[in-house]
Amino acid sequence: MNELCVIGGSRYFGRRMVENLRDEGVAVTVINRGSSPAPEGVTHLVADRDDEEALRRALAGRSFDAVVDQICYTPRQAAIAARVFAGRTARYVMTSTIEVYAGLEGAPFAEDAVDLAAQGAPDASYGGAKRQAEAVLAAQRDFGFVSVRSGHVLGGEDFTGRLEHYVRRIAEGLPVIVHENPKPSSFIHEPEIARFLAWAARADFTGPVNAASHGDLDVWRLCAAIGRAAYTTGEDVSPYSFERAFTMDTSRATGLGFAFSQVGDWLPGVVEEAVACAAV
Template identity: 60%
Template sequence: MDVCVIGGSRYFGRRLIEGLRDAGAAVTVVNRGSIPAPEGVTHLRADRDDEAALRAALGDRRFDAVIDQVCYTPVQAAIAARVFADRTPRYLLTSTVEVYAELARPGGPALAESAFDPATHPVDLSLPWASQEFRSDHYGEGKRQAEALLTREAPFELVTVRTAHVLGGADFTGRLAHYVERIGQGRPVGVHADPQPASFVQEAEIARFLAWAATAEFTGPVNAASQGALDVRELCAAVGRVLGAEPRLAVGAGSPFSFAGCYAVDTTRAAALGFGFSTVADWLPQAVEEARS
C-alpha cells in the first residue's frame, strides 16, 4: 500500500503514521513542517490551504489511499477534491462526533451514522473559514460542511470516520488531565444537573481503526468509539478509583466532558464491517495514569 497522510504530526495521527509504516506501507506525510515526520516515511512540506503549493509538493505522486487528518472546513475539502482527483481512488476524512452536536438530546439514544446525512447538509464556502478563530468556534459545523462537500463532489471513494472523544497517550487537549488534576487535588469538578453519556475511544485504537478503514473496501460514514459510554459522573468515579480519591462534584458550570445531551454513538456499522472495538474499562485506567504523569 502507498498511503498519503495529510497532517498527523502529533497525537494519534503520529501513531497512525508509525503504525502504517511498521505494517509495511509506503507512507507519505504532507504538512507544514513544523514538526518532523517519523523516520522511514516521505515528508512533503506544504500548507494544505495553498492549492498551488500542495500540487507542487505532490508532483506526480499517486496513492492507494489518502487519510486526511486536518480537514476542518468545506474550503479545505474542496481543495482536496480537486488536488487528489487523479491521485487516489480512496479518501478517508477523519471527522468527529461533533457532527452530531445539534442532535444530542437528554435521554436520547446512541446516535447511528444515519442521524446526520451529509448529502443533504448545506455548504457555504463564503463563510470566513480562513479565520482560525472562526474555525475553532464552528468546529462541528466545519466538519459537517467538509463531509457534505466531499460527499457530493469527491471524485474518489469517500470514507468519513466520526471519531469519539479521544483519550490516552500524549493528549495535548488537557481534557482528561482537567479531571485528573482537580480530583487528585480535592477540587470540585463542574457537572450538569443531569449529565448525559458520551462515547470515548483510546488513542492507539483510533489509530488502528483509521489504518484499517483506509485500506478496507466500504464507503460512507462510520462511527468509531469504544464500547461503554460514560457520563461525567461515571468518568469522575473511574478517575477517582485510579487516584484513590473521592471526586467532589459541583452542579452548575460544566467541564470538558459534561454534556446536557446524549453524545453516545452507535458502532453497529463498524462491527458489521469487521472491526470490534474494546470497552472503555479496558484502557481508561491506563489513560488516567498517562494524564497524571
C-alpha cells in the first residue's frame, strides 16, 4: 500500500494510526474540517464530509489504495462516501464499534449476529446509526468494504473521560454507580486498535470484523485495578457497567492473521497513566 486516505485521523487512535503509517513510508492524506491539525508529514485536505460537493472538490484528481474512515456515524455520511470514493479507491475501511451489538442476546457476538441486509427504519442511537452506515457501504459494489467493530478503547490520549470518571470517583471516595449485576464487555488497547486498522487497510478480506484484546473486563475488575472502590446501584450508571454480557468473538480476525494482546498485559499501565493524568 502506497497511498492511504484517512477521513478524520486528527486525534486519539486515528492520529496514532496516521503517524505509524507515515513513519513506515506510506503517503497519507488526512481529510477533515480543519478544526484540528493533521500530524506533520502528511497531506492535509480540508472539507466537511457532510458537504458532498466540497468533498469532491477537495479530492479532485486524487485516488488511493485504501481509505480508512474514522468518523462515519450515519447512513447519510456513508452514502455520500460511497458516491464520492467510487472510482477513487479499491478498498474502504470503516471504523465501527462494538455498539452495533447493543440490545442483542447471545454474547460473545460473532460478526454475523448483525444482519446488515435487514436494516429497517432509521435508528438514531449510536450503535443503530453505525449499523445502518455499515449496511449502506456494504451494499455498494465500487470498492471492497471492511467494517472494523472495535471493542471499547482504553489508553492513550482518550478524550471520552470514561476511565477518568472511575479514577476521580475512587480517589474522592465517591461510590461507583453500577447495574445490579454488571456483566463483562470486550476492550482493546489504544495502540492495538491503531495497528489493527492499518493492518485491515493493507489486507484483502472484506466484510465486518471484530477487534478486541483477549480477555474480557467488567466494572469490578476495572475498579479493582484502580483502587478500593465503593459501589451503589442507580439509574445514572457509570460507563462500562453493562446489564448483559457485551463481549465479541474475535476468531475471524485471529484466523486472518492478527495477533491480539491480553487485557491483563496492558491494563495496569493504562490505569497508571490515567491516575497520573487525573492528579495533574
